[in-house]
Amino acid sequence: MAVLVQIEDFDVGFQLNKLRLASPSIGAVVSFVGQVRDINDGDSISKLTLEHYPGMTESALKAIEAEAKLRWDILDSLIIHRLGSLQPLDQIVLVAVVSAHRGEAFKACEFIMDFLKTQAPFWKKETTAHGERWVDAKLSDDLAIKQWQK
Amino acid sequence: MAVLVQIEDFDVGFQLNKLRLASPSIGAVVSFVGQVRDINDGDSISKLTLEHYPGMTESALKAIEAEAKLRWDILDSLIIHRLGSLQPLDQIVLVAVVSAHRGEAFKACEFIMDFLKTQAPFWKKETTAHGERWVDAKLSDDLAIKQWQK
Amino acid sequence: MKIKVLYFARIKEAVNYSTEEVDLPNQVTTITALKNWLALRGEVWANLFDGKQLVRAAINHTLVDDLATIQANDEVAFFPPVTGG
C-alpha cells in the first residue's frame, strides 16, 4: 500500500515487477495507466497542468487504498499520480493491485481509479489554441461511483 | 489486436508503452499479468509445465479479442501467453487493452482473461514433492463467464 | 475563532487568494455559515457561493458536506469538483 504524488514520470514495468516479485503468493497483477489525450471536448490539447491539495491528496489516496483492502482480498497496491505540466502521450497516473486471484485485483483496481477520479483533490487545466481552461468534472465519473455502493 | 504464444518471457513495461504510445487518442491502459504461485491446493509447486493445442490456441485467442472489440469501444489489445516450463514468480500471461476511457478497457481486459481461462486450449501440469499432476479446471472460472452473458 | 482557509483551481483564481487566516464571528460554525459570511465580501464572493456552481469543501483534509461543523484552528478548503486521474 503506497502512494506517490510526484512531478517525475514513472516506469510502469519496474513498478509492476517490484510489486509482483515481492511474494510468490501473488498470482494476479492488474494495473491502470492513464495517458494525456491530444483532444478533449473537440479541441486540440497542447498542455495539461495538474494542480493538487498537498497533504489532502496523500491522505485521500491512502484512504481509498485502505477501503479497497477492506473490501477485497488483495495483497498490495500502488498509486502514482503526477503533478505539474504534461503533454499528450505523457503518463498521468498508475494504479496497480496484486492479489492471489484475478477477480479481486480487477475489482480493487477499478474501484481505486473510480474513487481517485471523484475524491482525490487534483484539478486539470488544459491549454488549447483558444487559451487555458479548467477541465470540468464529468457526470460519468459520478455515475461510476454508484456501482460500488454497498 | 495481437496474440503471441511463446516460450520466452516478456517485458510488460515495453509492451504497455508500445501499446499506449501508438496513439494520443488512448487515455486508458488496463493490463493483467498472471504469475506462477508457489503453492496450489496446499502443496508447494516447484515447476509448472504448460501444454497447448498449436493452431487452435491462436485462433481461440484471436476470437476472444475480436469479441471484446465488438462489445466495447477499445482501440487495441494484446495477449501474450507462455508455454513450456515455468517456476514460481515467473510471468505466465499478459493481457493489455487500450481505450479512450477507462471503463471500456477494464471490462474488456477482464472479459478477455475470463474467456482465456475457459476457452483457450492450454493445460497446466504441476510438479510437487509428490510428483507431477495435471491442474484441474476451477468451477470459479466457469462461474466468472456467466457475468458476461448477454 | 481563528481558522485557515484554502482555495484551489478555478476558485483560487476567482477570489485571487490561495490561503488566508480568518477570525470568524461566534455564529459562524458550519460550512454553510462560513460560505454566507465570505459571500458578504463582495460580488465575486457572493457569486462563488450563490449555489449555481458546485463548491466542494474539506475540513482538515476530509471532504465534508455543508452542515459540517468548524472548530478553532481547522483548515478549511474550498475547491471545484476534482478532475484528476
Add this chain to the structure above:
Amino acid sequence: MKIKVLYFARIKEAVNYSTEEVDLPNQVTTITALKNWLALRGEVWANLFDGKQLVRAAINHTLVDDLATIQANDEVAFFPPVTGG
C-alpha cells in the same frame, strides 16, 4: 471417411496417443458417435468416454458440443477442461 484425431494433456497420457488418422464407419458422423466408436477399443478408451469425466471436443480448432457433425478430413481434438492463464 478419414479424419485426424488429436489428444491433449491427461487424455493424451491416458490413451498414449497424441495424433492419429482414422477411417470412420459410415454411421459415425457426430462427436457422440465417435466417442462411442473409440470406446470399443478397450478399457482405457471406454473409461475415458463413460461420461464420468469432462472431455471437451473441438472440430477444426473450434470448441463443439457432442452433437456436432464430423466431416471428411476434419481435425477432431479431445482434451480435458482447459487450465491456462
